[in-house]
Amino acid sequence: MAERKFTKEHEWIQKSDQIIIVGITEFAQDQLGDIVSIELPQVGSSFKQNDVMTIIDSVKASSDIYCPVDGEIIETNENLLEHPELINKSPYKEGWIVKIKPNNPEQIDSLLSKEQYDELVGQGKE
Amino acid sequence: MRSPFFKNHLESKAKIIDFHGWEMPLQYSGIIDEHKNVRENVGLFDVSHMGRFKIKGKESESQIQRLITNDISKIGDKQAIYSPMCNENGGIIDDVIVNRIYSNEFVIVVNSSNIKKDLDWITENVKSCEIQNVTDDYALLALQGPKAEKVLKDVGVEQIENLKSFHLLETKLDGVDCIISRTGYTGEDGFELFFDSKQVQIWEKLLETGTKYGIKPIGLGARDTLRLEAGLMLYGNDIDENISPLEAPLKWTVKFETEFIGKAALEQKKVEKKMRGFEITETKRVARKDNKIYDEEKEIGIVTSGNFSPTLGKPIGYCFVPVEYPLRGKIKINIGDKLYDGRLASTRFYKR
Numbered sequence: 266m267a268e269r270k271f272t273k274e275h276e277w278i279q280k281s282d283q284i285i286i287v288g289i290t291e292f293a294q295d296q297l298g299d300i301v302s303i304e305l306p307q308v309g310s311s312f313k314q315n316d317v318m319t320i321i322d323s324v325k326a327s328s329d330i331y332c333p334v335d336g337e338i339i340e341t342n343e344n345l346l347e348h349p350e351l352i353n354k355s356p357y358k359e360g361w362i363v364k365i366k367p368n369n370p371e372q373i374d375s376l377l378s379k380e381q382y383d384e385l386v387g388q389g390k391e
Numbered sequence: 392m393r394s395p396f397f398k399n400h401l402e403s404k405a406k407i408i409d410f411h412g413w414e415m416p417l418q419y420s421g422i423i424d425e426h427k428n429v430r431e432n433v434g435l436f437d438v439s440h441m442g443r444f445k446i447k448g449k450e451s452e453s454q455i456q457r458l459i460t461n462d463i464s465k466i467g468d469k470q471a472i473y474s475p476m477c478n479e480n481g482g483i484i485d486d487v488i489v490n491r492i493y494s495n496e497f498v499i500v501v502n503s504s505n506i507k508k509d510l511d512w513i514t515e516n517v518k519s520c521e522i523q524n525v526t527d528d529y530a531l532l533a534l535q536g537p538k539a540e541k542v543l544k545d546v547g548v549e550q551i552e553n554l555k556s557f558h559l560l561e562t563k564l565d566g567v568d569c570i571i572s573r574t575g576y577t578g579e580d581g582f583e584l585f586f587d588s589k590q591v592q593i594w595e596k597l598l599e600t601g602t603k604y605g606i607k608p609i610g611l612g613a614r615d616t617l618r619l620e621a622g623l624m625l626y627g628n629d630i631d632e633n634i635s636p637l638e639a640p641l642k643w644t645v646k647f648e649t650e651f652i653g654k655a656a657l658e659q660k661k662v663e664k665k666m667r668g669f670e671i672t673e674t675k676r677v678a679r680k681d682n683k684i685y686d687e688e689k690e691i692g693i694v695t696s697g698n699f700s701p702t703l704g705k706p707i708g709y710c711f712v713p714v715e716y717p718l719r720g721k722i723k724i725n726i727g728d729k730l731y732d733g734r735l736a737s738t739r740f741y742k743r
Contacts, residue, residue: 298612299423301699302675302706304727320727322677322706324422324616324699349675 269357270373271382274315274331277357278376285373287333288361289321289352292386297323300349305341306363312336314372319362321352330362334372340364394439395530395588399595403608410611411504413440418610425613426701429577430741433536434609435597438576439588441531442506444513446497448520455489455497458516460636460653462646466491469559471572474644475636476509477653481660482632483639485509486624490559490572498525498585502626516652530588534597535581535617537743538604543571543582545600551582565596576614578621578741619707620700622668622739628680629666629695629709637662638711640738665714666695668740671706671724673732675699678724684710685723685730691716694724700740707740 267280275293279286294300302322312318312332319330341363345351352360367373377385392413394400400407405416416437418425428434446455456463461474471490475483485508488500501509510524534542543551546565554560560571567590575581586593598606615625622640624630630639635657637645645657671678677699684692697708712722716735723730 298418299421299699301677304674304676320676322675322699324701325417325612327677327679 269379270333270376271379271385272331272333272376273385274329275386276331276333278333278373280373283366284339285334285336285365285367286361287363287365288356289330290382290386291356293328294353294356294360297321297328297353298325299323300352303345303349303352303362305343305346306338308338308341310338312338312365321349332365333376334365334367335369336365336367338363339366392440394437395591396437396439396532396594399591400437400608405608405610408611410440413503415440416608416610418612419608422610422612422616423701425607425609426616428605428607429536429579429609429613429617430702431537432605432607433534433538433542433601434577434607434613435594435601436533436535436609436614437531437594438533438583438614439529439531440503442501442503442509442524442526443529443531443585444499444501444510445523445525446499446513446517446520447495447523449495450518451495451497451520454517454520455499456649457651458513459487459489460645460649460651460657462649463489463491464649466557468492468494469561471557471559471574473557475630475639475641476512477636477651477657478632479653479656480632481635481637481653481656483626483630483634483636484512484632486626486630486641488572488574490570492559492561492570500531504627528588529585530590530593532584532594532597533575533577533581534584534601535575535577535579535609537580538601538606539579539581541604542597542601542606546596554582564593567593576621576623577617578623579617579743616698616701619696619698619709620702620741622737622741625696635660635662638664639666662714664692664711666709666711666738667716667718668736668738669694669708669710669722669724669733670703670736670740671731671733674726675706676726676731677706678708678726683725684712685725686716687723691722702741707736709738710735
């Protein structure tokens with residue numbers, strides 16, 4: 266699998282064949298605190314890059330999750346409806362949120378690299 | 392501003408937030424974990440940001456009575472009383488706890504967001520008394536939860552088991568002069584501890600002694616979810632100067648047989664809206680302050696506080712709706728662009 270990409274809004278993107286898997290980063294889940302619910306977008310719905318795709322509620326706040334690229338939702342992680350805390354426990358694996366079929370795969374290349382993202386959130390320096 | 396325990400919070404890896412100008416701990420281990428620990432064991436809160444004013448003098452009782460809607464003559468020495476403090480229109484300037492240390496000496500505990508406003512109001516309205524802002528002189532910790540009494544006993548506080556709710560004890564805490572009140576903001580049994588702000592070692596001492604009871608430090612995040620379950624008001628969210636105690640669920644604190652500022656307005660004004668609790672039944676999405684309440688298509692009210700209840704495992708909150716809407720009546724709550732089913736409830740979601 267290709268290396269993960271990131272957005273300024275704290276989503277991660279993992280390319281796998283013709284689709285991408287999207288979740289929120291370790292930094293984001295830590296900032297949100299205990300996640301208590303998530304709304305999942307409809308499978309088959311289409312979003313533009315930076316459209317609000319879903320909302321996560323934590324005990325601290327409600328946060329919009331943005332679509333990282335133009336594309337169509339082809340699968341959502343239904344497990345999260347019963348167990349939203351998976352996003353806290355395992356943001357990069359069991360806590361994945363949606364799978365998207367991108368319309369313009371070249372948009373992925375312009376997202377942040379791990380180094381750029383770590384610099385953005387001030388981590389990875391130690 | 393920083394509390395005397397700021398360093399302790401950093402050592403405990405707290406997430407620090409700005410709370411009305413104070414750098415305070417939002418959370419340590421996590422809000423839900425901390426919340427449950429207070430319900431099941433015991434938690435230690437730093438609430439040194441809360442304002443404290445000492446009022447002294449022969450006239451202090453009658454002067455303080457003018458400030459508060461509750462009846463101060465009901466408390467003797469070493470007792471405390473909760474009350475709104477109203478303006479001439481019956482709007483709530485602040486909700487406070489008045490502690491009677493001696494017959495003519497009181498300490499009023501106020502919300503940190505209101506320290507300046509309250510001090511101005513009190514100075515303007517309290518005559519021939521000595522008024523002193525002692526916020527920075529005293530530390531204030533809260534020890535809350537079913538095992539709080541055991542912790543204080545183990546630290547060596549004598550007679551703590553005989554201290555009644557809303558009573559005070561002047562004592563030594565690990566050799567330090569301390570006033571302990573059996574009060575809190577969590578819906579649990581618990582205590583609030585007033586002592587010299589230089590005695591910062593008390594924080595560690597309580598955590599150390601409480602280890603065998605599962606004590607944890609608790610941040611402002613869990614303080615908010617705990618008080619929300621327990622039906623306790625948050626000034627600035629639920630109540631403010633445009634809300635009267637009769638609209639808020641604070642009718643029990645208004646004693647018309649006493650004389651206080653705002654009494655005439657409260658006697659005359661018809662109560663048209665009332666604060667209720669609500670729970671959301673259709674989703675686990677959380678409503679927040681200023682979300683709207685609907686009766687089918689019609690907007691009828693507004694959310695003042697909302698969050699996920701860790702004890703009940705569902706979203707709850709408080710809202711204002713017209714008085715005629717019955718408890719347990721069905722409503723809809725607007726979150727984002729959707730309306731979700733819910734129902735009105737008592738604001739006291741949790742009783743121990």
